[in-house]
Amino acid sequence: MDTRVITVVGIGAEGWDGLTENSREALRAAEVLFGNQRQLDLVPGDEPERVAWPSPLLPELPGLIERYEGRAIVVLASGDPMFHGIGSTLAGLLGPDRIRVLPHPSSPSLACARLGWPLDRVDVVSIVGRPAAALNAVVAPGRRLIVLGAGKEAPIIVGALLAGRGFGPSRMTVLCDLGAVEETVQLGVAEEWTEPAASPLTLIAVECVPGPDAAPLARTPGLPDDAFEHDGQITKSEVRAVTLSRLAPLPGELLWDVGAGSGSVAIEWARAHPACEAIAIENSPNRAERISANAAALGVPRVQVVKGEAPDALDGLPEPDAVFIGGGLTAPGLLEHCWDALKPGGRLVANAVTLESEAKVAESRRSLGGELIRVGVERAAPLGGFTAWRPAMPVTLWTVRKDPE
Ligand SMILES: C[S@@+](CC[C@H](N)C(=O)[O-])C[C@H]1O[C@@H](n2cnc3c(N)ncnc32)[C@H](O)[C@@H]1O
Structure with a gap:
Protein backbone atom coordinates (compact mmCIF):
# COMPACT_ATOMS: atom_id res chain seq x y z
CA MET A 1 0.00 0.00 0.00
CA PRO A 105 -24.42 8.72 1.03
CA SER A 106 -24.43 12.27 2.45
CA SER A 107 -26.99 13.24 5.10
CA PRO A 108 -28.94 15.40 2.56
CA SER A 109 -29.11 12.34 0.26
CA LEU A 110 -30.53 10.26 3.12
CA ALA A 111 -32.98 13.03 4.07
CA CYS A 112 -34.20 13.43 0.49
CA ALA A 113 -34.62 9.64 0.29
CA ARG A 114 -36.83 9.71 3.43
CA LEU A 115 -38.85 12.75 2.28
CA GLY A 116 -39.15 11.91 -1.41
CA TRP A 117 -37.57 15.28 -2.32
CA PRO A 118 -35.43 15.69 -5.45
CA LEU A 119 -31.99 16.54 -4.03
CA ASP A 120 -31.12 18.66 -7.06
CA ARG A 121 -34.00 21.03 -6.29
CA VAL A 122 -33.27 21.86 -2.66
CA ASP A 123 -30.90 24.46 -1.22
CA VAL A 124 -28.53 22.84 1.26
CA VAL A 125 -27.09 25.16 3.92
CA SER A 126 -24.64 24.17 6.65
CA ILE A 127 -24.83 26.01 9.97
CA VAL A 128 -22.15 23.78 11.52
CA GLY A 129 -19.59 26.25 12.85
CA ARG A 130 -21.11 29.01 10.72
CA PRO A 131 -23.72 31.71 11.31
CA ALA A 132 -27.31 30.52 10.78
CA ALA A 133 -27.94 33.91 9.12
CA ALA A 134 -26.76 32.37 5.82
CA LEU A 135 -30.27 30.90 5.62
CA ASN A 136 -31.66 34.38 4.99
CA ALA A 137 -30.27 34.23 1.45
CA VAL A 138 -32.26 31.13 0.47
CA VAL A 139 -35.60 31.55 2.26
CA ALA A 140 -38.23 32.07 -0.45
CA PRO A 141 -41.89 31.07 -0.87
CA GLY A 142 -42.26 27.40 -1.77
CA ARG A 143 -38.53 26.62 -1.55
CA ARG A 144 -37.31 23.45 0.10
CA LEU A 145 -34.21 23.76 2.26
CA ILE A 146 -32.03 21.25 4.04
CA VAL A 147 -30.09 22.69 6.95
CA LEU A 148 -27.14 20.77 8.34
CA GLY A 149 -27.50 21.38 12.06
CA ALA A 150 -24.99 21.97 14.77
CA GLY A 151 -26.19 20.43 18.02
CA LYS A 152 -29.55 19.87 19.62
CA GLU A 153 -30.48 23.58 19.62
CA ALA A 154 -30.32 23.80 15.81
CA PRO A 155 -34.10 23.39 15.15
CA ILE A 156 -34.90 26.12 17.70
CA ILE A 157 -32.40 28.47 16.02
CA VAL A 158 -33.75 27.68 12.54
CA GLY A 159 -37.40 28.04 13.66
CA ALA A 160 -36.70 31.44 15.24
CA LEU A 161 -34.79 32.66 12.19
CA LEU A 162 -37.61 31.66 9.81
CA ALA A 163 -40.24 33.28 12.06
CA GLY A 164 -38.13 36.48 12.25
CA ARG A 165 -38.05 36.63 8.44
CA GLY A 166 -41.84 36.35 8.24
CA PHE A 167 -41.74 32.67 7.31
CA GLY A 168 -43.14 31.42 10.66
CA PRO A 169 -45.72 29.02 9.07
CA SER A 170 -42.92 27.05 7.32
CA ARG A 171 -43.07 23.28 7.88
CA MET A 172 -40.02 21.75 9.55
CA THR A 173 -38.98 18.09 9.65
CA VAL A 174 -36.13 17.44 12.07
CA LEU A 175 -34.26 14.23 11.24
CA CYS A 176 -31.74 12.82 13.70
CA ASP A 177 -29.25 9.91 13.46
CA LEU A 178 -30.33 9.12 9.90
CA GLY A 179 -29.64 5.49 9.03
CA ALA A 180 -29.15 4.34 12.64
CA VAL A 181 -31.69 2.21 14.57
CA GLU A 182 -32.25 5.21 16.86
CA GLU A 183 -33.19 7.43 13.86
CA THR A 184 -35.93 9.95 14.80
CA VAL A 185 -38.20 12.26 12.86
CA GLN A 186 -39.98 15.26 14.46
CA LEU A 187 -42.52 17.36 12.55
CA GLY A 188 -43.66 20.89 13.32
CA VAL A 189 -44.04 24.50 12.32
CA ALA A 190 -41.17 27.01 12.51
CA GLU A 191 -42.88 29.69 14.64
CA GLU A 192 -44.03 27.10 17.22
CA TRP A 193 -40.76 25.16 17.49
CA THR A 194 -39.42 24.95 21.06
CA GLU A 195 -38.08 21.36 21.29
CA PRO A 196 -34.36 20.60 21.05
CA ALA A 197 -33.45 17.86 18.57
CA ALA A 198 -33.30 14.28 19.85
CA SER A 199 -29.56 14.13 19.04
CA PRO A 200 -26.81 16.55 17.98
CA LEU A 201 -26.56 14.66 14.66
CA THR A 202 -29.42 16.63 13.21
CA LEU A 203 -30.65 17.86 9.91
CA ILE A 204 -33.63 20.16 9.39
CA ALA A 205 -35.76 19.95 6.27
CA VAL A 206 -37.80 23.11 5.66
CA GLU A 207 -40.69 23.82 3.31
CA CYS A 208 -40.79 27.62 3.24
CA VAL A 209 -44.27 29.08 3.76
CA PRO A 210 -44.55 32.89 3.91
CA GLY A 211 -46.67 34.52 6.62
CA PRO A 212 -48.46 37.87 6.13
CA ASP A 213 -45.29 39.86 7.09
CA ALA A 214 -42.90 38.06 4.73
CA ALA A 215 -41.02 40.32 2.31
CA PRO A 216 -39.27 37.97 -0.13
CA LEU A 217 -36.20 39.48 -1.76
CA ALA A 218 -34.95 38.82 -5.28
CA ARG A 219 -31.37 37.62 -5.87
CA THR A 220 -30.80 40.25 -8.55
CA PRO A 221 -29.05 43.55 -7.64
CA GLY A 222 -31.05 46.69 -7.00
CA LEU A 223 -32.96 45.58 -3.89
CA PRO A 224 -35.25 48.27 -2.46
CA ASP A 225 -33.32 50.74 -0.27
CA ASP A 226 -35.46 49.80 2.72
CA ALA A 227 -34.14 46.21 2.56
CA PHE A 228 -31.07 47.77 4.25
CA GLU A 229 -30.79 49.64 7.56
CA HIS A 230 -29.23 52.98 6.59
CA ASP A 231 -28.92 56.64 7.56
CA GLY A 232 -29.35 58.03 4.04
CA GLN A 233 -25.74 57.18 3.03
CA ILE A 234 -26.73 54.44 0.60
CA THR A 235 -26.26 53.91 -3.14
CA LYS A 236 -29.88 54.05 -4.26
CA SER A 237 -31.54 50.99 -5.75
CA GLU A 238 -31.44 51.97 -9.45
CA VAL A 239 -27.88 53.31 -9.34
CA ARG A 240 -26.81 50.22 -7.35
CA ALA A 241 -28.22 47.92 -10.02
CA VAL A 242 -26.17 49.71 -12.70
CA THR A 243 -23.10 49.74 -10.42
CA LEU A 244 -23.30 45.98 -9.85
CA SER A 245 -23.71 45.39 -13.59
CA ARG A 246 -20.41 47.26 -14.11
CA LEU A 247 -18.67 45.45 -11.24
CA ALA A 248 -19.82 42.21 -12.94
CA PRO A 249 -19.30 39.67 -10.11
CA LEU A 250 -18.12 36.18 -11.07
CA PRO A 251 -18.19 33.16 -8.72
CA GLY A 252 -15.14 33.08 -6.46
CA GLU A 253 -14.21 36.73 -6.94
CA LEU A 254 -13.41 39.23 -4.18
CA LEU A 255 -14.74 42.82 -4.02
CA TRP A 256 -13.47 45.73 -1.96
CA ASP A 257 -16.38 48.10 -1.21
CA VAL A 258 -14.52 51.25 -0.14
CA GLY A 259 -16.62 53.77 1.81
CA ALA A 260 -19.26 51.08 2.16
CA GLY A 261 -21.94 53.10 4.02
CA SER A 262 -24.75 50.61 4.61
CA GLY A 263 -22.78 47.85 2.83
CA SER A 264 -25.41 47.56 0.11
CA VAL A 265 -22.93 47.09 -2.76
CA ALA A 266 -20.79 44.52 -0.91
CA ILE A 267 -23.94 42.67 0.14
CA GLU A 268 -25.43 42.52 -3.35
CA TRP A 269 -22.06 41.37 -4.70
CA ALA A 270 -22.01 38.53 -2.12
CA ARG A 271 -25.64 37.61 -2.89
CA ALA A 272 -24.75 37.19 -6.57
CA HIS A 273 -23.17 33.77 -5.84
CA PRO A 274 -22.30 31.79 -2.68
CA ALA A 275 -18.62 31.85 -3.72
CA CYS A 276 -18.47 35.66 -4.13
CA GLU A 277 -16.54 37.28 -1.28
CA ALA A 278 -16.59 40.92 -0.23
CA ILE A 279 -14.75 43.21 2.16
CA ALA A 280 -16.57 46.40 3.18
CA ILE A 281 -14.33 49.24 4.35
CA GLU A 282 -16.05 52.00 6.30
CA ASN A 283 -14.66 54.71 8.59
CA SER A 284 -17.83 55.44 10.57
CA PRO A 285 -18.08 52.93 13.47
CA ASN A 286 -21.91 53.12 13.54
CA ARG A 287 -22.17 52.42 9.84
CA ALA A 288 -19.62 49.62 10.06
CA GLU A 289 -21.77 47.90 12.68
CA ARG A 290 -24.84 48.40 10.51
CA ILE A 291 -23.05 46.72 7.58
CA SER A 292 -22.58 43.54 9.65
CA ALA A 293 -26.25 43.58 10.68
CA ASN A 294 -27.39 44.15 7.08
CA ALA A 295 -25.12 41.38 5.79
CA ALA A 296 -26.58 38.91 8.31
CA ALA A 297 -30.19 39.94 7.64
CA LEU A 298 -29.65 39.49 3.90
CA GLY A 299 -28.02 36.08 4.19
CA VAL A 300 -24.37 36.92 3.60
CA PRO A 301 -22.77 37.07 7.06
CA ARG A 302 -19.46 36.18 5.36
CA VAL A 303 -19.10 39.82 4.17
CA GLN A 304 -16.04 41.02 6.08
CA VAL A 305 -16.18 44.51 7.60
CA VAL A 306 -13.05 46.60 8.08
CA LYS A 307 -13.64 49.58 10.35
CA GLY A 308 -11.19 52.32 9.40
CA GLU A 309 -10.11 55.15 7.16
CA ALA A 310 -9.05 54.27 3.62
CA PRO A 311 -6.45 54.18 2.15
CA ASP A 312 -4.62 53.16 5.39
CA ALA A 313 -7.34 50.63 6.24
CA LEU A 314 -6.67 48.84 2.94
CA ASP A 315 -3.15 47.79 3.90
CA GLY A 316 -2.73 44.03 4.10
CA LEU A 317 -6.11 43.14 2.60
CA PRO A 318 -6.11 40.34 -0.04
CA GLU A 319 -5.95 41.63 -3.62
CA PRO A 320 -9.42 42.25 -5.06
CA ASP A 321 -10.90 41.22 -8.42
CA ALA A 322 -13.09 44.31 -8.32
CA VAL A 323 -13.16 47.56 -6.37
CA PHE A 324 -16.08 49.87 -5.77
CA ILE A 325 -15.37 53.35 -4.44
CA GLY A 326 -18.56 54.81 -3.03
CA GLY A 327 -16.90 57.16 -0.52
CA GLY A 328 -13.52 58.76 0.07
CA LEU A 329 -12.73 59.21 -3.64
CA THR A 330 -10.93 62.52 -2.96
CA ALA A 331 -8.89 61.14 -0.02
CA PRO A 332 -5.20 61.43 -1.02
CA GLY A 333 -3.82 58.18 -2.42
CA LEU A 334 -7.09 56.23 -2.08
CA LEU A 335 -7.83 55.67 -5.76
CA GLU A 336 -4.16 55.01 -6.53
CA HIS A 337 -3.96 52.38 -3.75
CA CYS A 338 -7.09 50.64 -5.06
CA TRP A 339 -5.81 50.64 -8.63
CA ASP A 340 -2.42 49.23 -7.63
CA ALA A 341 -4.03 46.46 -5.56
CA LEU A 342 -6.53 45.45 -8.25
CA LYS A 343 -5.71 42.14 -9.93
CA PRO A 344 -4.96 42.13 -13.69
CA GLY A 345 -8.26 41.96 -15.57
CA GLY A 346 -10.07 43.42 -12.54
CA ARG A 347 -12.73 46.15 -12.63
CA LEU A 348 -12.83 49.42 -10.72
CA VAL A 349 -16.05 51.40 -10.45
CA ALA A 350 -16.18 54.80 -8.76
CA ASN A 351 -19.38 56.75 -8.17
CA ALA A 352 -19.14 60.53 -7.94
CA VAL A 353 -21.80 63.00 -6.87
CA THR A 354 -19.81 66.12 -5.92
CA LEU A 355 -17.83 68.39 -8.26
CA GLU A 356 -14.66 67.47 -6.37
CA SER A 357 -15.10 63.72 -6.82
CA GLU A 358 -16.15 64.23 -10.45
CA ALA A 359 -12.92 66.18 -11.01
CA LYS A 360 -10.92 63.28 -9.52
CA VAL A 361 -12.70 60.83 -11.80
CA ALA A 362 -12.15 63.01 -14.89
CA GLU A 363 -8.44 63.38 -14.09
CA SER A 364 -7.98 59.63 -13.47
CA ARG A 365 -9.82 58.75 -16.64
CA ARG A 366 -7.32 60.80 -18.63
CA SER A 367 -4.49 58.50 -17.49
CA LEU A 368 -6.30 55.17 -17.04
CA GLY A 369 -9.11 55.32 -19.60
CA GLY A 370 -12.44 53.66 -18.96
CA GLU A 371 -16.06 54.59 -19.46
CA LEU A 372 -18.02 57.44 -17.90
CA ILE A 373 -21.78 57.44 -17.63
CA ARG A 374 -24.19 59.63 -15.74
CA VAL A 375 -27.33 58.19 -14.20
CA GLY A 376 -30.24 60.41 -13.30
CA VAL A 377 -33.37 59.01 -11.72
CA GLU A 378 -36.66 60.85 -11.38
CA ARG A 379 -39.57 59.62 -9.31
CA ALA A 380 -43.18 60.54 -9.79
CA ALA A 381 -44.46 62.15 -6.58
CA PRO A 382 -47.54 64.14 -5.50
CA LEU A 383 -47.49 67.88 -6.22
CA GLY A 384 -50.60 69.50 -4.81
CA GLY A 385 -53.44 67.57 -6.33
CA PHE A 386 -51.23 66.45 -9.24
CA THR A 387 -48.17 64.28 -9.82
CA ALA A 388 -44.76 65.55 -10.90
CA TRP A 389 -41.22 64.22 -11.47
CA ARG A 390 -38.80 64.69 -8.57
CA PRO A 391 -35.17 64.24 -9.69
CA ALA A 392 -32.60 62.63 -7.41
CA MET A 393 -29.00 63.91 -7.53
CA PRO A 394 -27.38 62.53 -10.69
CA VAL A 395 -24.49 60.10 -10.15
CA THR A 396 -21.43 59.83 -12.39
CA LEU A 397 -20.13 56.28 -12.76
CA TRP A 398 -16.61 55.67 -13.93
CA THR A 399 -15.74 52.08 -14.88
CA VAL A 400 -12.22 51.04 -15.79
CA ARG A 401 -10.70 47.63 -16.37
CA LYS A 402 -7.08 46.80 -15.63
CA ASP A 403 -5.28 45.11 -18.52
CA PRO A 404 -5.00 41.35 -18.12
CA GLU A 405 -1.35 40.24 -17.77
C1 LIG B 1 -22.22 57.62 -0.16
S1 LIG B 1 -21.74 56.59 1.14
C2 LIG B 1 -21.60 55.08 0.35
C3 LIG B 1 -22.90 54.37 0.23
C4 LIG B 1 -22.75 52.91 0.07
N1 LIG B 1 -22.26 52.52 -1.24
C5 LIG B 1 -24.10 52.24 0.32
O1 LIG B 1 -24.75 51.82 -0.62
O2 LIG B 1 -24.50 52.19 1.47
C6 LIG B 1 -20.04 57.00 1.45
C7 LIG B 1 -19.47 56.33 2.69
O3 LIG B 1 -18.05 56.41 2.63
C8 LIG B 1 -17.52 56.55 3.92
N2 LIG B 1 -16.17 57.11 3.75
C9 LIG B 1 -15.83 58.32 3.23
N3 LIG B 1 -14.48 58.45 3.17
C10 LIG B 1 -13.96 57.27 3.62
C11 LIG B 1 -12.63 56.78 3.79
N4 LIG B 1 -11.56 57.51 3.46
N5 LIG B 1 -12.46 55.55 4.31
C12 LIG B 1 -13.53 54.79 4.65
N6 LIG B 1 -14.81 55.19 4.51
C13 LIG B 1 -15.02 56.43 4.01
C14 LIG B 1 -18.55 57.46 4.61
O4 LIG B 1 -18.53 57.31 6.01
C15 LIG B 1 -19.87 56.97 4.01
O5 LIG B 1 -20.44 55.99 4.83
Missing part, protein backbone atom coordinates in the same frame (compact mmCIF):
# COMPACT_ATOMS: atom_id res chain seq x y z
CA ASP A 2 1.25 3.53 -0.85
CA THR A 3 1.38 5.12 2.60
CA ARG A 4 1.62 8.59 1.04
CA VAL A 5 -2.02 8.22 0.06
CA ILE A 6 -4.54 8.65 2.90
CA THR A 7 -7.80 6.74 2.55
CA VAL A 8 -10.89 8.64 3.64
CA VAL A 9 -13.85 6.40 4.48
CA GLY A 10 -17.35 7.84 4.71
CA ILE A 11 -19.38 6.18 7.45
CA GLY A 12 -23.07 6.53 8.33
CA ALA A 13 -24.72 6.68 11.77
CA GLU A 14 -25.42 2.91 11.47
CA GLY A 15 -21.66 2.25 11.48
CA TRP A 16 -19.96 -0.93 10.27
CA ASP A 17 -23.20 -2.54 8.98
CA GLY A 18 -23.71 0.22 6.40
CA LEU A 19 -20.19 0.10 4.93
CA THR A 20 -19.43 -1.34 1.49
CA GLU A 21 -16.96 -4.25 1.26
CA ASN A 22 -14.45 -1.81 -0.25
CA SER A 23 -14.63 0.48 2.78
CA ARG A 24 -14.41 -2.46 5.23
CA GLU A 25 -11.33 -3.70 3.38
CA ALA A 26 -9.70 -0.25 3.70
CA LEU A 27 -10.44 -0.21 7.43
CA ARG A 28 -8.98 -3.72 7.91
CA ALA A 29 -5.78 -2.61 6.13
CA ALA A 30 -5.40 0.55 8.26
CA GLU A 31 -2.42 0.90 10.61
CA VAL A 32 -3.80 4.02 12.20
CA LEU A 33 -7.35 5.33 12.25
CA PHE A 34 -8.25 9.02 12.61
CA GLY A 35 -11.73 10.36 13.36
CA ASN A 36 -13.85 11.94 16.04
CA GLN A 37 -14.59 9.74 19.05
CA ARG A 38 -18.13 8.98 17.88
CA GLN A 39 -16.89 7.80 14.47
CA LEU A 40 -14.03 5.77 15.98
CA ASP A 41 -16.51 3.99 18.29
CA LEU A 42 -18.45 2.82 15.22
CA VAL A 43 -15.55 0.56 14.14
CA PRO A 44 -15.56 -2.72 16.12
CA GLY A 45 -12.46 -4.14 17.87
CA ASP A 46 -9.36 -2.44 19.30
CA GLU A 47 -7.21 -2.57 16.18
CA PRO A 48 -5.76 -0.52 14.55
CA GLU A 49 -4.39 2.33 16.72
CA ARG A 50 -7.03 5.07 17.00
CA VAL A 51 -6.40 8.80 17.14
CA ALA A 52 -9.30 11.07 18.09
CA TRP A 53 -9.23 14.50 16.45
CA PRO A 54 -7.87 17.25 18.68
CA SER A 55 -9.85 20.45 19.07
CA PRO A 56 -9.37 22.75 17.27
CA LEU A 57 -8.45 20.36 14.48
CA LEU A 58 -7.26 22.57 11.61
CA PRO A 59 -4.08 24.00 13.14
CA GLU A 60 -3.06 20.51 14.37
CA LEU A 61 -3.87 18.54 11.22
CA PRO A 62 -0.59 18.94 9.25
CA GLY A 63 1.51 17.99 12.31
CA LEU A 64 -0.72 15.01 13.06
CA ILE A 65 -0.33 13.61 9.54
CA GLU A 66 3.42 14.17 9.65
CA ARG A 67 3.69 12.29 12.98
CA TYR A 68 2.16 9.14 11.43
CA GLU A 69 3.97 9.35 8.09
CA GLY A 70 4.98 5.97 6.68
CA ARG A 71 1.97 4.15 8.22
CA ALA A 72 -1.26 3.32 6.43
CA ILE A 73 -3.58 6.13 7.62
CA VAL A 74 -7.35 5.84 7.25
CA VAL A 75 -9.54 8.82 8.12
CA LEU A 76 -13.21 8.41 9.05
CA ALA A 77 -15.71 11.01 7.84
CA SER A 78 -19.47 11.31 8.32
CA GLY A 79 -21.42 10.48 5.15
CA ASP A 80 -19.81 11.89 2.03
CA PRO A 81 -16.29 13.07 2.99
CA MET A 82 -16.27 15.60 0.11
CA PHE A 83 -19.49 17.32 1.23
CA HIS A 84 -18.70 19.79 4.05
CA GLY A 85 -16.31 17.09 5.29
CA ILE A 86 -12.73 16.27 6.24
CA GLY A 87 -12.10 14.90 2.72
CA SER A 88 -12.35 18.43 1.32
CA THR A 89 -10.00 19.73 4.02
CA LEU A 90 -7.42 17.01 3.25
CA ALA A 91 -7.71 17.59 -0.50
CA GLY A 92 -6.94 21.28 0.09
CA LEU A 93 -4.06 20.50 2.43
CA LEU A 94 -2.38 17.59 0.61
CA GLY A 95 -3.72 17.81 -2.94
CA PRO A 96 -6.21 15.42 -4.54
CA ASP A 97 -3.49 12.91 -5.51
CA ARG A 98 -2.72 12.14 -1.88
CA ILE A 99 -6.23 11.09 -0.88
CA ARG A 100 -8.43 8.14 -1.85
CA VAL A 101 -12.07 8.79 -0.96
CA LEU A 102 -14.66 6.07 -0.37
CA PRO A 103 -17.95 7.94 0.01
CA HIS A 104 -21.11 6.98 1.90
